[in-house]
Amino acid sequence: MERIRRQKTVKIVVLGDIGRSPRMQYHALSLASHGFKVNFIGYEETFPPDNITRNSNIEINKLKPFEFDKGPKVFQYALKVIWQTITLMSMLYKTGKCEYLLCQNPPAIPTLPVCRLFCFLTRTKFIIDWHNYAYTIMGLTLSPKNPILLLAKYIEKVFGRTSDHNFCVTYAMKEDLSKNWNITAKVLYDRAPREFRPISLDEKHKWFVKISQQYFVFGCKGRDQLNLPTSEITRTTFTHKLQGLIHERADRPGLIFSSTSWSRDEDFGILMDALQVYETTYNLANNLPKLVCIITGRGPMKQHYIDEIGDRKWQHVRVVTPWLESADYPTMVACADLGICLHTSSSGLDLPMKVVDMFGAGLPVFAYEYKTLGELVQNDVNGFTFKNSDELAKMLVTWFEDFPYNDAQNQIVVRIREELVNFRRLRWEENWDRRIKPFFES
Incomplete structure (x- = not known):
């Protein structure tokens, strides 16, 4: 009797709003259309589109947001990172085994370290989709020599190098990743799905x-x-x-x-x-x-x-x-x-x-x-x-x-x-x- 082939699973991690992450939604739909089971992990601040929620191959796993706004900003940020580390790692284990983990960057902290650790412990292939650099977004509000910014850049660079595969959004980013961080990436330009079309x-x-x-x-x-x-x-x-x-x-x-x-x-x-x-x-x-x-x-x-x-x-x-x-x-x-x-x-x-x-x-x-x-x-x-x-x-x-x-x-x-x-x-x-x-x- 022929052995039944087990459905492969991909975890997609977005440490942000799933409903406002169109590129990762499109990844999920493409994977699901080819028979993969998708565990979509992230926050649900806005309701995802119907083609995500009604897809039998996609399961949304909602993270609980951090809700604390007292004390200095640095203190709040540290607590938030600890909270996200615990809740994300718990959700990764709660949703079971997988063959691949596709992680959106940014944000990099604590996403990249947590996902890298999970993949190491479970022998899962770790894939990063580079949309931008997290440290440059932090640089909009922090000075270039701020210790937090320098630490964030270091973490993003070090853990970015540990991935098995990398995707990115432009050839300019591909060149920058290769030249400055020794990371090889495949360019996947964003393209609109068929819902976007001229209408009558x-x-x-x-x-x-x-x-x-x-x-x-x-x-x-x-x-x-x-x-x-x-x-x-x-x-x-x-x-x-x-x-x-x-x-x-x-x-x-x-x-x-x-x-x-x-x-x-x-x-x-x-x-x-x-x-x-x-x-x-x-x-x-x-x-x-x-x-x-x-x-x-x-x-x-x-x-x-x-x-x-x-x-x-x-x-x-x-x-x-x-x-x-x-x-x-x-x-x-x-x-x-x-x-x-x-x-x-x-x-x-x-x-x-x-x-x-x-x-x-x-x-x-x-x-x-x-x-x-x-x-x-x-x-x-x-x-x-x-x-x-x-x-x-x-x-x-x-x-x-x-x-x-x-x-x-x-x-x-x-x-x-x-x-x-x-x-x-x-x-x-x-x-x-x-x-x-x-x-x-x-």
């Missing part, structure tokens, strides 16, 4: 109707639209239904989309200043549309910027900061006229996942320029780059001049969207199978 006018209209029930800026004022069921609403701020067909409104505002972590590695003030210039220019010109700017995400500085937006009292620029469900996020991206990315990278070696999503949806992008960005965004080829708020403001005014009937500008949009078709030909699933799957077959 009918799909846009349905989305605008849906979101207008919560955010009135998307809805169309008028007595004939009051108290109607959503299925009977014929007009939104951006679309209208005429003789059974959906059309874009000629008087619609421009729709900008951005996603942010509201943290120090994204200077949101650049966008605020650029929108202020647009507001002022609107009052001086007669050929610009009003703007609706959608900004999604959570983070420590969100309320600060929401308060600043309120203080500006703009009349022609509206900023909305919704929290979107995972299933709705790709639709919102695909509905926009323009995407804006403010990601700067603490190490200068990673790439913004949000731009990958925008490209997947066929959305033209303005992105903040830094040294590695060229691996994703080529200026005036598949997107545009800016270096400061003045450049961004000029680009916004030019982009929306005589919108939506500027033939020259519309030709640029068509050219960019055609270029993005090439980008979309390689999706995450195919890219993962080609570059990463062999590591889990050895």
Whole structure:
């Protein structure tokens, strides 16, 4: 009788929010699609998407967060590391044996030492997916000579070298890992999954109707639209239904989309200043549309910027900061006229996942320029780059001049969207199978 082959298990460790870790979610889905059992270990601050929670090969194992905010910051940090060490090691053993452990970095402490120890004791292959360097993120708030920062860098370097395999997000990071830390890594570029795609006018209209029930800026004022069921609403701020067909409104505002972590590695003030210039220019010109700017995400500085937006009292620029469900996020991206990315990278070696999503949806992008960005965004080829708020403001005014009937500008949009078709030909699933799957077959 033929021996039944045992299902192999992979533990995926994210010492952060599983719901906001798309790359590790995609790893989990790819592994599950090839028959691996996946133990997904991390925090659940936001609910993961349905394709994760309903997958029979994926089991989410929630870590209990550290909740203590008394005493000096150094004391709190030390207690947090001890707590995470105990809870993570306990969960690794609680979830049983595995053949592979795939760990996201950052954070590095205590993730890398704990995972390395577990793999050593259980003879498990240890794999690190390098998204960035943890010590460079700490360097946003600590001085370069801070003992904690120096210790963190040392731990990240030493334990990073002990892995069996390494993945990373750019060729610049691959070179840096090899040159400075003697670590060999395989580059796996982020690619949008199939959920991110251009959508039809009918799909846009349905989305605008849906979101207008919560955010009135998307809805169309008028007595004939009051108290109607959503299925009977014929007009939104951006679309209208005429003789059974959906059309874009000629008087619609421009729709900008951005996603942010509201943290120090994204200077949101650049966008605020650029929108202020647009507001002022609107009052001086007669050929610009009003703007609706959608900004999604959570983070420590969100309320600060929401308060600043309120203080500006703009009349022609509206900023909305919704929290979107995972299933709705790709639709919102695909509905926009323009995407804006403010990601700067603490190490200068990673790439913004949000731009990958925008490209997947066929959305033209303005992105903040830094040294590695060229691996994703080529200026005036598949997107545009800016270096400061003045450049961004000029680009916004030019982009929306005589919108939506500027033939020259519309030709640029068509050219960019055609270029993005090439980008979309390689999706995450195919890219993962080609570059990463062999590591889990050895």
